[in-house]
Amino acid sequence: MKNSLMNGTVGTGVALSLGLLAHGAAAENLRLLTWGGYAPENVIEMFEAETGHTVEVTKSNNEEMIAKLRATGGGGFDLAQPSQDRIAGPQAEFGIYKPIDLDRIDSAQFIGSMLAATKANTTVDGEVYGVPHVWGTSGLVLDTAKAGMVKDYTDLCGADTAGKVSYRLKRPTLIGFAFSMGMDPFAAYGDPAAYTEIMEQVEAKLIECKPNVKTYWGGGDELMGLLRSGEVVASMAWDTGGWKLNADNADITFVAPAAGALGWIDTFALPAKGKADDAAYDWINFVMRPEVSALITESSGQFTASQGADEFASDELKARFQASFPPEAIDNIKWYPPVPAGLEAIEGGVLDRVKAAN
Amino acid sequence: MRNQARLGFYLLLTPLLLWLILLIVIPHIDMALLSLRERVGVGKYATSMANYGTFFGEPLYMWTFLRTAMMSVLATLITLIIAFPVSYYIAKMARGRTQSALFLLCLVPFWVSELVRTFGWMILLRETGLFSTLLQWAGLVDGPVEMLYNDAAMMVGLVYTSMLFMVVPLVTTLESLDDAVIEAGYDLGGSGFSVLREIVIPHAMPGIVSGSIVVFMLSLGNYLTPTMLGGKDSLWFTELIYSQFIVRFNWELGAAFGFMLLILSSVIVWGTLRLTGQTLEKTMG
Numbered sequence: 279m280k281n282s283l284m285n286g287t288v289g290t291g292v293a294l295s296l297g298l299l300a301h302g303a304a305a306e307n308l309r310l311l312t313w314g315g316y317a318p319e320n321v322i323e324m325f326e327a328e329t330g331h332t333v334e335v336t337k338s339n340n341e342e343m344i345a346k347l348r349a350t351g352g353g354g355f356d357l358a359q360p361s362q363d364r365i366a367g368p369q370a371e372f373g374i375y376k377p378i379d380l381d382r383i384d385s386a387q388f389i390g391s392m393l394a395a396t397k398a399n400t401t402v403d404g405e406v407y408g409v410p411h412v413w414g415t416s417g418l419v420l421d422t423a424k425a426g427m428v429k430d431y432t433d434l435c436g437a438d439t440a441g442k443v444s445y446r447l448k449r450p451t452l453i454g455f456a457f458s459m460g461m462d463p464f465a466a467y468g469d470p471a472a473y474t475e476i477m478e479q480v481e482a483k484l485i486e487c488k489p490n491v492k493t494y495w496g497g498g499d500e501l502m503g504l505l506r507s508g509e510v511v512a513s514m515a516w517d518t519g520g521w522k523l524n525a526d527n528a529d530i531t532f533v534a535p536a537a538g539a540l541g542w543i544d545t546f547a548l549p550a551k552g553k554a555d556d557a558a559y560d561w562i563n564f565v566m567r568p569e570v571s572a573l574i575t576e577s578s579g580q581f582t583a584s585q586g587a588d589e590f591a592s593d594e595l596k597a598r599f600q601a602s603f604p605p606e607a608i609d610n611i612k613w614y615p616p617v618p619a620g621l622e623a624i625e626g627g628v629l630d631r632v633k634a635a636n
Numbered sequence: 637m638r639n640q641a642r643l644g645f646y647l648l649l650t651p652l653l654l655w656l657i658l659l660i661v662i663p664h665i666d667m668a669l670l671s672l673r674e675r676v677g678v679g680k681y682a683t684s685m686a687n688y689g690t691f692f693g694e695p696l697y698m699w700t701f702l703r704t705a706m707m708s709v710l711a712t713l714i715t716l717i718i719a720f721p722v723s724y725y726i727a728k729m730a731r732g733r734t735q736s737a738l739f740l741l742c743l744v745p746f747w748v749s750e751l752v753r754t755f756g757w758m759i760l761l762r763e764t765g766l767f768s769t770l771l772q773w774a775g776l777v778d779g780p781v782e783m784l785y786n787d788a789a790m791m792v793g794l795v796y797t798s799m800l801f802m803v804v805p806l807v808t809t810l811e812s813l814d815d816a817v818i819e820a821g822y823d824l825g826g827s828g829f830s831v832l833r834e835i836v837i838p839h840a841m842p843g844i845v846s847g848s849i850v851v852f853m854l855s856l857g858n859y860l861t862p863t864m865l866g867g868k869d870s871l872w873f874t875e876l877i878y879s880q881f882i883v884r885f886n887w888e889l890g891a892a893f894g895f896m897l898l899i900l901s902s903v904i905v906w907g908t909l910r911l912t913g914q915t916l917e918k919t920m921g
Binding site for chain 2: 342348508631
């Protein structure tokens, strides 16, 4: 009670001083569940100064976001940022989000095609549950001087890089290997039997590949350490990871694999029991402004779905992006379709068996 | 007067009861119910034993548990073998300030968190780490050696993490052993080994057992050390539980795993107590 009173007073004061009473809505505390780098300190300060709302950031990842929201039935947070493919399944299964009121979103600020694709992928029973924010890809991060021969996911299993390879034991690895082995796992999403068959082949390949692996990385910083020290020369990771390292060591960079980089879009979704919807919508409309989006791109290294924000992006980042993605590699990006509920169980068994194999 | 005493009794009992019921009994009942649910469709659940069926049906899970239990037993034994002489020295040979200083040294690593201690080991053992560099500098090896990401590294981490929990009970029980008894043993013609076997170990038994139980349970329930030091082959049972809950959204199976861990580890502790002829009352009292 004391807290909300305080926030209210401070908020009103700021709003008055900025002459922004037109907003009308009372200041709220926005509890944001997001990824590292998506809500940089400078953006939060600007937002708090302009709207009077306060922002409380919790950094997380896809799985933890869903697990946290599931534990509380969608409470504890006012705005979450899961990937677009991980919304429809958990929503159908656990009902942890509430529909987005599209009238309250300034859709002109979004890149049209990306907004349309995300809306389609996050629709459950005719209601839209997500709008796009940040996008990127995962593929190969290589020390090109030592592992230049790696062109595709399965090349990580080659003798040239034995003992100097690292990837995650998570679903992107399964999907990447499946594409690289000439199969299309996305086409089999709706057919559990066909999907199981694909996953069995991937499982065999990953077990065969295991002696090549130094360790399965867990967090981004762990992988950065491994690549920087030279203990690992070829890995499967996000594009930003590669570009960050490229700034320190020109040999290391992100390479789009021959089978196609895997494209993801992180979204905005409203948790079912969120209490600060006004602040959530204000935040979405605020951070999608091109100049604010550019700040987020600078902090996370990742591009956003904001229309016109790339004009503000730094030339270095643009150069790295163009070096990693020739036009044909962009066309070859495999965008994740929504994951149907229950698919994780099939993948889970595969991952457990790979981990246990000798 | 009597009434006041009763009131005091209940007042003292309340925190304990609240603790037990709110934080232990209720969550466990909830977990038990959860573990008995089976997902039959999108958002639909039925009561069944299917999750326990999965545990026994998939050899992988049983093997992982056995591996975790065996490694934990081994870690307990190694900890005991290292901690016993250390405790004996602290309790019986060292005197005054030396004694407190040595005891403090055992305690110092626990002033930082487990995560930091584990990172410390990673810095020492990794390919570009301290040991590898030292060996190369001394000319003992030609290229970098990787000492991280294997079972031995994991064992080192587990033993290091649990050392204190073995030393403390051992020092306490050994301190209560009268020096005169040991001298009497030698006076009666006992050798060093027979004094150790007939007098010191039997006296220290409660400390050994309680220390071993604590270390075993800590190792079995450890998540951080196996994951970070064990690398790609480190499948640990707690890791399975974590991934069922967080990565697979399969809370039902995770809850069943949690219960199996509780039941099986209790059985192991109970079995060991029976085998060694100890009881929990003797150890804790």
